[in-house]
Amino acid sequence: MTAARALDSVFSTVLRRNPGESEFHQAVKEVLDSLELVLTKHPEYTEAGVVERICEPERQIIFRVPWVDDHGHVQLNRGFRVQYSSVLGPYKGGLRFHPSVRLDTIKFLGFEQIFKNALTGLPIGGGKGGSDFDPKGKSDAEVMRFCQSFMTELRMHIGAETDVPAGDIGVGGREIGYLFGQYKRLTNRYESGVLTGKAPAWGGSLARTEATGYGAVIFAQRMLQTIAESFDGKRVVVSGSGNVALYAIEKVRDLGGLVVAASDSGGYVYDPDGIDFALLRQIKEVERARISEYAARRGGRSEFRATGQVWDVAREPGGIAVALPCATQNELTDVDAATLVAGGVRAVAEGANMPCTPGAVRLFQEAGVLFAPGKAANAGGVATSALEMQQNASRDTWTFDHTANRLEDIMIHVHDACRRTAEEYGAPGNYVLGANIAGFTRVADAMLALGVI
Ligand code: NDP
Numbered sequence: 001m002t003a004a005r006a007l008d009s010v011f012s013t014v015l016r017r018n019p020g021e022s023e024f025h026q027a028v029k030e031v032l033d034s035l036e037l038v039l040t041k042h043p044e045y046t047e048a049g050v051v052e053r054i055c056e057p058e059r060q061i062i063f064r065v066p067w068v069d070d071h072g073h074v075q076l077n078r079g080f081r082v083q084y085s086s087v088l089g090p091y092k093g094g095l096r097f098h099p100s101v102r103l104d105t106i107k108f109l110g111f112e113q114i115f116k117n118a119l120t121g122l123p124i125g126g127g128k129g130g131s132d133f134d135p136k137g138k139s140d141a142e143v144m145r146f147c148q149s150f151m152t153e154l155r156m157h158i159g160a161e162t163d164v165p166a167g168d169i170g171v172g173g174r175e176i177g178y179l180f181g182q183y184k185r186l187t188n189r190y191e192s193g194v195l196t197g198k199a200p201a202w203g204g205s206l207a208r209t210e211a212t213g214y215g216a217v218i219f220a221q222r223m224l225q226t227i228a229e230s231f232d233g234k235r236v237v238v239s240g241s242g243n244v245a246l247y248a249i250e251k252v253r254d255l256g257g258l259v260v261a262a263s264d265s266g267g268y269v270y271d272p273d274g275i276d277f278a279l280l281r282q283i284k285e286v287e288r289a290r291i292s293e294y295a296a297r298r299g300g301r302s303e304f305r306a307t308g309q310v311w312d313v314a315r316e317p318g319g320i321a322v323a324l325p326c327a328t329q330n331e332l333t334d335v336d337a338a339t340l341v342a343g344g345v346r347a348v349a350e351g352a353n354m355p356c357t358p359g360a361v362r363l364f365q366e367a368g369v370l371f372a373p374g375k376a377a378n379a380g381g382v383a384t385s386a387l388e389m390q391q392n393a394s395r396d397t398w399t400f401d402h403t404a405n406r407l408e409d410i411m412i413h414v415h416d417a418c419r420r421t422a423e424e425y426g427a428p429g430n431y432v433l434g435a436n437i438a439g440f441t442r443v444a445d446a447m448l449a450l451g452v453i
């Protein structure tokens with residue numbers, strides 16, 4: 001069978017086995033589309049059924065999460081953990097709490113996570129979990145009761161050597177604290193390495209909070225260097241204003257760039273004088289308020305816009321040189337990509353997972369825009385989680401600078417591996433191809449070595 005036919009056959013099976021899961025199909029298709037040359041060069045992968053096996057999660061767990069709200073009413077949510085691949089290490093990946101979460105969402109994220117984690121070069125497998133619980137508008141006590149109920153079930157499936165969850169949308173330091181507390185209570189073990197994203201005061205790693213955003217900007221900077229450019233003086237647009245977006249904004253500022261816009265699900269702010277990082281962080285991370293508050297307090301030339309897309313700022317005088325989508329999947333469409341290209345964009349790095357639609361990615365690539373897929377550009381978060389696991393295992397704590405330097409080295413390694421692999425496979429500058437092939441081959445070789453399991 002030719003490699004192309006083998007891939008078609010695997011994709012048909014994925015569609016048949018997972019009906020209606022469009023985001024999962026999208027993530028799988030993007031990877032399979034990169035693999036034809038690899039399978040032609042390595043028929044042993046097809047003979048061992050590697051691609052078909054990699055598309056099927058090792059284990060999928062779905063559970064009921066009942067909890068009691070502040071009015072004494074019983075509430076019900078659904079919990080998920082998809083343990084996707086453990087050939088390179090314990091399952092590793094975040095938990096997402098958002099009302100839009102379905103099994104489809106968790107499977108697409110878990111699938112991406114396998115290759116992302118492989119790209120870091122660290123010993124971590126791939127997994128993802130979450131719930132359709134919405135932390136927005138809930139009291140701390142409600143979030144705590146939900147997390148305790150969620151962990152009461154999840155704890156049977158996780159462990160420092162088995163599966164190590166962390167944060168994602170809607171799950172930050174507060175949630176990780178409540179989850180860890182309940183795990184500790186139920187197991188009577190202070191097993192620090194069972195969760196990452198913990199606060200540094202009780203087992204967390206310095207620089208983990210900043211890692212995903214910083215890492216995405218380090219990756220983008222390395223891409224810009226390949227065309228002899230840098231962030232210095234460039235106008236940048238970031239979507240979102242959560243964990244990833246905030247620290248991407250800080251890092252761009254530190255590298256001399258001007259972030260002129262950021263968003264949340266209620267709209268976006270345009271601030272031609274540059275987003276005030278400390279103010280935005282205070283409003284979004286500390287007060288958990290809406291981004292409209294930012295313009296109200298910042299004043300000057302900043303404005304809040306409740307309609308349109310954050311990408312529309314590419315139409316403002318001066319255009320946009322770099323775009324960093326850091327909110328959620330499929331938030332940047334082909335229409336938005338056309339707006340950015342017309343506004344002069346040179347580089348796009350995905351801080352979020354799969355934020356650009358396939359049409360948008362195609363348009364960027366055809367226009368010669370440097371494009372970094374999420375599984376490469378946002379790998380700094382999970383990489384620093386693996387550094388947190390190392391610190392926990394050795395009962396050590398590293399300084400911020402030591403950890404941040406290791407993060408930088410890892411991002412440069414990921415960037416260079418993607419670039420080198422793309423060149424090797426005859427597609428110089430194609431970071432999508434490079435990331436998919438470099439991630440896939442590391443996992444595939446381990447699968448061959450471990451036998452049919
Ligand atoms: P947060 O919950 O901290 O922030 C999410 C941000 O995105 C918020 O500004 C939120 O707005 C916005 N957002 C979320 N969902 C939607 C939606 N459906 N429509 C519009 N806006 C939305 O999450 P993170 O910053 O941690 O995650 C952002 C992205 O980065 C996700 O794709 C995640 O998978 C990815 N990622 C995260 C990593 C991490 O370490 N945290 C690591 C690697 C990738 P609002 O507040 O209004 O909901």
Ligand code: 2IT
Binds near residue numbers: 378383
């Ligand atoms: O998408 C991701 O890589 C994350 N949400 C971080 C996962 C982790 O285990 O730190």
